[in-house]
Amino acid sequence: MPAGIDWDLVLKVCIYGQLSVFTVLTILMISVYATSAVIRKFTNLNSINNSKNSFLAK
């Protein structure tokens, strides 16, 4: 083992770093799921409203 290495720092970088990458990308994943769900909800509402409007126009 090389001397003079701050092993606490090395372990902190490895564990904290990898956990942070997972945490950030998990939060991004949830955000993307949520954004897509909201958009689909609005798209559905719009399509329902559009079909209602076209029905009323008839």
Add this chain to the structure above:
Amino acid sequence: MLDIFKELFASSGISVLTFKQLIMWAISFTVLYLAIKKEFEPLLLLPIGFGILLANLPNANLMENNMLLWFFYNYGIKTEIIPCLIFLGLGALTDFGPLIADPKNLLLGAAAQGGVYITFFGAILAGFTVKEAAGIGIIGGADGPTTIYVLSYLAPYLMGPCAVAAYSYMAMVPLIQPPIARLLTTKEERLIRMPLPRPVSATEKVLFPIVATIVICVLVPPAAPLMALFMLGNLFRESRVVERLNDVSQNALLNIVTVFLGISVGGTMNAETFLDPKVLFIFALGVFAFATATATGIIFAKIMNLFLKQKINPLIGGAGVSAVPMSARTMHRVAQAEDKKNYILMQAMGPNVAGVIGTAVAAGMFIALLAGQ
């Protein structure tokens, strides 16, 4: 007459040409050969190879204070401008559709960064300092600009060998990844077919770069310069209202900054810093980084399969490194070697672009934890 020749010889570079510089010329010619003849990442390796030659011309001193390469390096790379502008162009070239269609692919991009941290640890054991090890580890992310970005903060003197290793191995992805993929998967797993990703609406594609910028830049501020420009480039592409900006980002601007990036990185490789036994370790650790990143991605995909109803082909985990789109294509070919009708290219593109984000986040974490040390 003889005196004139003597004076000419003394003032020329020939009189001070060293053996080490001749070795560097040979390395420059090798890099140029790989770029021109073998077409290994020629856009980068060609200017890097030429930059190595320029940095080792006797008496030319192009990397000395206030000389040509010094300006490129100090104003382009040290200030982080060039790697970030490269990311602007990459963002304009990237289609996040497969990732938005199946956001769990982001986890595969995160898992593949395991190779970065394993290599970081390996580099420490090989005798590198913590900062040097971080720069070497990030090679496993298979992302040249991110490698340069991290090294400009933590160990600028290793930028040359690390960048050459990163770009050379990126070109060798089709050779490095398939044996690891076959070793870690069974034939049945490689035969798994996956449904095509769902169509993604234009609104989702426009909102993605905005959401991603907020999430990543708020959580990991040191990754903000890279991520902000990456996502801005993508917003140019997906908004479809700034076609001129999109075009200039992914073509003219990207090409211009690539010239300055390559020649500056090559310029850092002088004989004194490059001809060190440590450099051989960097190349060995670089290939180890690629291999472990591929392995951790595949292993994580297999773990995910334990919990998923609709199984995924674990090969797409190996595409979690950010060599886009080479890695996804390589995994697609490995799947097709078993079953010619198994198309996993689109599904592998999700983890592939997630790998770009994952590597930038890993880079940000290295800088956050080590820049102040």
